Amino acid sequence: MHGVRGVLLYSGGLDSILAAKLLLDQGIDLTGLYCILPFYPPDLDPDDLESSKLAKQIGLKLEYYRCDNEYIEMVKNPPHGHGKHINPCIDCKLFFIKKASELMEKLDADFIASGEVVGQRPMSQLKHTLNHMEKVSGLKGRLLRPLSAKILEPTIPEIEGKIDRNRLLDISGRGRKRQMELARQYGIINYSHPAGGCLFTDRFFSVRLRDLFAHQEEVTATDIYLLTIGRHFRINVSLKLIISRDERESIELEKLSGIADYFIRPEFKGPSAFIRGILNEGDLDLINSIISRYGKVTDAENRLTVVSKDKRSREITAVPAAVDTIIDSMRL
Ligand code: SF4
Known part of the structure; x- marks a missing residue:
């Protein structure tokens, strides 16, 4: 017989940190599930993430799930539709709940918790949406929202007395006052803004991702990461170009050059x-x-090396710069 165990959908945002604190303070054996969105480099060490460091500070152990093809398929075609941009928020949350329920089973845990607050976000956190999620995820009575628990139906672990409902909260709405107050009380100062960090809600990123989905059948997490680097151009239906904006991006593109069909390195600064x-x-x-x-082409430095996927390479000479109207017509 073990103590009470739970899985927390952890984002590194203040609400999920507070939810963790409320449960850890009750002595619950809590594991955070951190779902790594596909905006991160493939060689990322999750322990280096600020959110991981924060979890450590509050004594929350973490398990990671890297969003892969299964997640990307959902982003492409979310049953509940996209939000304002390409953000599939309801299905994204359902997806994470599904991953958390797999972990719950593995750990033989009693419930899944999240930092959601009733009425905080327009699309995904309305009370009926939360109830709907509970129903379609098949976790009725096992989904706990510690920050809003007192204004929601008691969950099974609360009814069974495994969680003290009196020590949970009744926060609702868009205001952040109570969360900020709690953060001060707990001494939590560094936390991320998870929705702000989600590029699916970004207008410009959405344009790039829609273009990718329209022109490439199989899209990987690395392909989505590539959308975060450099300037992007749709040259024609079967040709896409990314060029770096600075040295850091050149190094990053170089690291991923193995999956390009062609890679061009200028010998000049460019x-x-x-x-x-x-x-x-x-x-x-x-x-x-x-x-x-x-780039900065000069008479002395004007050569470029073109390397193709089969590693064959050839040198070419730089041509005069394209005019901005042409470039802008292809820009994503
Ligand atoms: S903002 Fe991004 S991470 Fe959050 S639910 Fe929506 S799609 Fe998912």
Whole structure:
């Protein structure tokens, strides 16, 4: 017989930290599930994330789930639809709940908790949406929202006395006053803003992702990470170009050059180019002119190396810079 165990959907945001504190203070054996969205580099060490360091500070152990193809398929076609941009919030939360329920089973835990607050966000946290999630996830009575618990139906672990309902809260609405007050009481100062960090809610990122879904059948987490780097151009239906904006991005693109169809390195100070698709000589000239636009071509330094997927490489000479109207017409 073990003590009370729970799984917490942990985001590193203040609400999930407070939810963790409320449960840890009751002596519950709590494991946080941190779902890593596909905006991070493939070589990320999750222990380096600020959210992981915060969890450590409050004594919350973490398990990680890296969002993979299964998650990406959901983002592409969410049964409950997209929000304002390409954010599939309801299905995203259901997906995370499903992953948490797999962990709950593995750990033989009693419930799943989250930092959700009734009425805090328009689409995904209305009371009926929370109830709907509980129903469709098949976890009726096992989904606990410690911050709003007192205004929701008691969950099974509360009824069984495994969780003291009196030590949970009754927060609702969009205001953050009570959460800030609690943060002060607990001495929590560094926390992230999880929704702010979700690029699916970003207008410009959504344009890039929609373009990717429209032109590439199989999309991986690395493909989505690539959308966070550099300038992006849709040259034509079968050709996509990414060029770096600074040295850090050149290094990052270089690391991923193995999955490009073509990779171009200038010998002058200028951007590297990551290319996906079918490249003919006319397209190469156009890409060459885009690189010149953002590079510093001189008479002495004007060569570029083009490497193809099969590792064959050749040198070309920089051409005059493309004009901005042409570049802007292809920009994503
Ligand atoms: S904001 Fe992003 S991470 Fe949060 S529920 Fe919506 S899609 Fe998921």
